[in-house]
Amino acid sequence: MGKGTGKRRVNSLLGLLIVGIISHLGHARTGAFTQTAIFTQSEITFLNGVQRINVCQQVTASTESHLFNNQLNTISQDYLQLIAQQISKPLNYVLVSSRSEGKAKLLSGDCDLMANLAPESFAGTNILQSNAYLSMPIAFVSPREKSLGRSIKQMFSRTLAITKTFASDSQLTDKLPEFNFRQVNNIPLGLDQVINGEVDAFVAPLMQVGYFLQHNYTPNLIISTNLQEHWHRVFAISANAAALQSVINKALDNISVDDKNTINDQWIKVNYAHQTDYHLLATVILIGGLLFLGLLHRHILLTRHNQNLTKISQTDKLTGLYNRVKTDESLNYHINRFRRYDDTFSVILMDIDDFKKINDQHGHIVGDDILVKVANKLTSCSRNTDIIGRWGGEEFLIICPKTDLKHARMITKKLLTSIQAINIPSLEKSQQSHISASFGIAEIAIEDTHDTLITRADFALLSAKQNGKNQFVVAKPGLADNVLVERVAH
Numbered sequence: 006m007g008k009g010t011g012k013r014r015v016n017s018l019l020g021l022l023i024v025g026i027i028s029h030l031g032h033a034r035t036g037a038f039t040q041t042a043i044f045t046q047s048e049i050t051f052l053n054g055v056q057r058i059n060v061c062q063q064v065t066a067s068t069e070s071h072l073f074n075n076q077l078n079t080i081s082q083d084y085l086q087l088i089a090q091q092i093s094k095p096l097n098y099v100l101v102s103s104r105s106e107g108k109a110k111l112l113s114g115d116c117d118l119m120a121n122l123a124p125e126s127f128a129g130t131n132i133l134q135s136n137a138y139l140s141m142p143i144a145f146v147s148p149r150e151k152s153l154g155r156s157i158k159q160m161f162s163r164t165l166a167i168t169k170t171f172a173s174d175s176q177l178t179d180k181l182p183e184f185n186f187r188q189v190n191n192i193p194l195g196l197d198q199v200i201n202g203e204v205d206a207f208v209a210p211l212m213q214v215g216y217f218l219q220h221n222y223t224p225n226l227i228i229s230t231n232l233q234e235h236w237h238r239v240f241a242i243s244a245n246a247a248a249l250q251s252v253i254n255k256a257l258d259n260i261s262v263d264d265k266n267t268i269n270d271q272w273i274k275v276n277y278a279h280q281t282d283y284h285l286l287a288t289v290i291l292i293g294g295l296l297f298l299g300l301l302h303r304h305i306l307l308t309r310h311n312q313n314l315t316k317i318s319q320t321d322k323l324t325g326l327y328n329r330v331k332t333d334e335s336l337n338y339h340i341n342r343f344r345r346y347d348d349t350f351s352v353i354l355m356d357i358d359d360f361k362k363i364n365d366q367h368g369h370i371v372g373d374d375i376l377v378k379v380a381n382k383l384t385s386c387s388r389n390t391d392i393i394g395r396w397g398g399e400e401f402l403i404i405c406p407k408t409d410l411k412h413a414r415m416i417t418k419k420l421l422t423s424i425q426a427i428n429i430p431s432l433e434k435s436q437q438s439h440i441s442a443s444f445g446i447a448e449i450a451i452e453d454t455h456d457t458l459i460t461r462a463d464f465a466l467l468s469a470k471q472n473g474k475n476q477f478v479v480a481k482p483g484l485a486d487n488v489l490v491e492r493v494a495h
């Protein structure tokens with residue numbers, strides 16, 4: 006295997022088919038549920054006669070670096086620990102470099118046990134074996150674009166890479182004669198052949214191949230388990246410790262499902278090929294995103310449209326001031342506040358003097374222009390908190406919150422002066438004249454309703470008109486037609 010090839014990193018989410026594989030490198034959390042097995046008298050006698058169980062531990066070049074205190078941290082180890090707990094005997098690991106060395110030690114009695122073996126590994130000898138403690142699906146690893154399909158029939162006549170060890174362990178080459186098998190020395194070599202297109206797939210136990218895929222390989226490989234065939238692991242037992250066979254089988258039987266799941270989950274977590282379709286996911290996210298943006302855009306447009314409608318329904322088109330409806334609404338609001346919080350306020354009702362004449366002499370367009378100029382003056386001379394509304398044709402109402410008569414007079418005086426500054430446009434400068442307005446002022450009184458307040462202001466305005474225009478009149482609190490206390494001409 007090329008160095009670079011072996012170190013390929015998982016670099017993309019799309020096509021990442023194997024989500025999590027062997028993640029656990031520490032000791033398994035075991036023994037939480039498994040109880041001690043019940044042994045027969047002869048089994049107890051056997052166990053009493055031994056101090057420890059000698060376990061042959063095969064260490065190869067690739068696993069050597071994982072040795073810790075003569076132990077390899079493997080899934081078999083986790084099962085052995087559970088067995089050791091049940092029989093209350095320590096495990097003593099004897100390192101061997103090959104299976105045949107392990108076999109020799111089992112035969113001589115130097116080892117009582119050897120783990121991680123295929124059933125019938127030592128058939129024809131008097132070495133015994135336990136029941137299978139591990140049963141694992143067989144995985145096919147193929148390029149994503151050359152997926153093997155779900156049925157084994159679709160896989161016939163394909164060329165499969167297989168490690169020599171697994172080939173002899175599993176006898177797959179004999180069991181599946183329809184395939185062309187190509188034996189390789191190790192898993193990385195097999196996976197490289199898949200990537201290079203030399204074989205259609207690599208076949209191996211799921212647990213073994215998973216680790217390599219997660220750590221070293223591109224995301225374009227797909228893993229599937231199309232075979233009924235499973236890969237089993239058993240313990241080989243020395244004939245010198247024959248009683249161990251039933252002891253181990255009992256201990257294995259006694260391992261709780263929870264403990265088995267805990268061990269297996271810690272070592273093997275594989276998601277198969279048929280899972281997330283990231284292209285579909287990306288498309289769905291894209292469409293969803295576009296839909297969301299579309300709806301957001303529509304929502305913004307609708308909000309703006311509604312704001313527009315609200316504005317239209319509240320404002321006077323010509324002057325941009327509040328219309329009669331909105332001004333009325335504001336007036337009621339301030340009357341309610343006055344009643345509840347004693348928050349006084351004043352109203353100033355204003356009417357442009359002789360506006361009909363302006364219209365008649367200069368035309369309606371000039372009249373309109375005057376109305377706009379008046380509106381602008383009212384706005385610029387008032388506070389931000391004042392409400393200015395077009396009350397009728399050439400009549401305006403100004404609501405001044407928190408303003409008593411004294412201050413309302415001051416405001417009106419300012420308005421009176423600034424309105425006088427508005428001239429009536431004319432082609433001939435010498436003929437230009439100015440406009441004026443009359444004002445009626447009233448401050449809210451305890452007995453006032455909306456109508457009495459407006460009537461009092463109106464009465465004051467009428468009085469200002471009758472008294473010669475271009476002035477303001479202050480209404481005294483009380484009945485609308487009660488006395489007018491002040492007339493101020495400018």
Ligand SMILES: Nc1nc2c(ncn2[C@@H]2O[C@H](COP(=O)(O)OP(=O)(O)OP(=O)(O)O)[C@@H](O)[C@H]2O)c(=O)[nH]1
Nearest residue numbers: 356357358359360361362364369372373398399470
């Ligand atoms: N150009 C224009 N004129 C309007 C508008 N609304 C009302 N008018 C006119 O304003 C004039 C008001 O006339 P009057 O009610 O007789 O009052 P006036 O001429 O101002 O007389 P006094 O109020 O007594 O000073 C009418 O001729 C209306 O047609 C408008 O939006 N634009």
